[in-house]
Amino acid sequence: MKNRMHILEQQAIRAKTSALVLDWAASREPPFTGETGEGFLEAITAAHLVADEGRVGLHRWVDAARRTGLSWTDIGSALGISKQAAQQRFKSTETADDLAGEDGEEIVRLGATAFNEMSILRDEGKKGRELVRTGALTLVFRPTSHPWEYRRRVGVVPMIAEMKSAGWIYVSSWIPFHYFKRPLPIA
Numbered sequence: 001m002k003n004r005m006h007i008l009e010q011q012a013i014r015a016k017t018s019a020l021v022l023d024w025a026a027s028r029e030p031p032f033t034g035e036t037g038e039g040f041l042e043a044i045t046a047a048h049l050v051a052d053e054g055r056v057g058l059h060r061w062v063d064a065a066r067r068t069g070l071s072w073t074d075i076g077s078a079l080g081i082s083k084q085a086a087q088q089r090f091k092s093t094e095t096a097d098d099l100a101g102e103d104g105e106e107i108v109r110l111g112a113t114a115f116n117e118m119s120i121l122r123d124e125g126k127k128g129r130e131l132v133r134t135g136a137l138t139l140v141f142r143p144t145s146h147p148w149e150y151r152r153r154v155g156v157v158p159m160i161a162e163m164k165s166a167g168w169i170y171v172s173s174w175i176p177f178h179y180f181k182r183p184l185p186i187a
Contacts, residue, residue: 021046028042061175062075062090063090064174066137072084072086072087105143107141108141109139113137117139118150122149122150124139124141124148125147128144129143133172135174145186150180150182151163151182152177152180169182
């Protein structure tokens, strides 16, 4: 698979990313001008925050891509690195033992992908298992006395508020998905 993002798209993303720190600099009081040494530490902190969020986002997008079945070769190619380098850099180190709760009553389902996780959620919900968190290829449940239903949505913060107002309980986000749960009446 070849990296298909056009150079103009890449330039636009770079411009928006660099604009984040420039917008911060212009909007602070007093504005940061860079003419003196004052403010450079805050500018460095702002740039670091942007870079750190980029790294977190990259890891989540790689996890999401793996969940849809993309290979390490495809991911490495998109990043201009080898398959092995992509695996070493992004492979999740979580195991079922890492994700188990202290009381040992959590059920960890590994191998959940974007294509099969909704059926896993339906099956576990019917068994009275409540989703408590998500991770790379992982769904974690705890047993309850009633069945659950689940929704997975792609969207931004206003969508989360909309789901909550409809009675859904927010569980977690794993880019690009947001996970919600709602208890069902006992039949």
